[in-house]
């Protein structure tokens with residue numbers, strides 16, 4: 528997704544040190560290394576499966592694989608870097624593997640953990656133990672689901688009889704809570720609730736926020752940060768963190784701006800970069816992809 532555009536945006540420097548915060552199927556890491564003269568790449572993924580696949584198929588002495596959440600970017604003795612890339616969300620292998628429980632079309636136990644080794648909260652726990660109010664809040668906030676209340680109510684009623692165990696059971700419940708008119712709209716009716724559960728289970732927005740603040744501190748002057756996001760909540764976080772680090776708010780009467788008040792970033796493109804027409808033809812998911820880029824001052 529936005530493969531060439533995002534690597535171009537990093538403006539790679541000969542011998543530079545880079546971080547791919549979201550290794551996934553390694554597409555971006557491979558292209559980055561193929562274009563990097565010398566240098567190093569640290570690639571993070573919280574999914575052990577992604578790390579193991581890369582270990583098996585991707586050899587490059589410049590590459591270090593790190594199994595960790597990108598919220599812990601600063602805990603690996605990497606030092607300062609010339610660029611950091613994020614390609615957020617779920618990878619195709621995660622989505623296509625039924626057992627991971629990310630898909631509303633493949634039957635599996637409700638799971639949705641990206642890191643199956645350490646994080647303990649699963650979609651099953653959320654669906655079966657969160658209060659009606661909390662369910663409604665996450666469906667509405669993280670999924671922007673207009674029928675959040677009705678769906679939360681259905682879940683509450685259903686789990687009183689027996690726990691909701693599987694993805695398809697949940698998808699059917701969601702459908703049964705929605706009016707006929709809404710079911711006929713474009714897009715799968717369970718999409719927004721599944722997105723909300725995934726965000727909650729993996730604390731996706733919290734990790735992104737924590738990580739972006741650390742990433743900005745880790746960049747060398749002239750270093751670039753490039754973030755590809757897929758939904759408005761993520762994009763809003765990226766946009767607002769970039770903006771708050773690129774503006775100065777100097778009180779009147781201060782003749783010289785103290786260092787700690789100077790902006791840290793220069794925003795490279797005011798408008799996000801979108802997928803090309805050609806990519807849109809091949810990849811439906813690319814329609815919602817947005818790339819934002821900033822440079823450390």
Ligand SMILES: C[S@@+](CC[C@H](N)C(=O)[O-])C[C@H]1O[C@@H](n2cnc3c(N)ncnc32)[C@H](O)[C@@H]1O
Pocket residue numbers: 548549550551552553554555556571572573574577595596597598614615616617618619621641734735
């Ligand atoms: C969209 S995929 C990346 C695809 C990759 N750029 C490629 O070319 O194949 C996102 C990946 O980021 C990982 N990920 C998402 N959130 C993460 C986080 N907070 N920390 C570490 N990895 C994360 C997911 O496990 C997934 O493998």
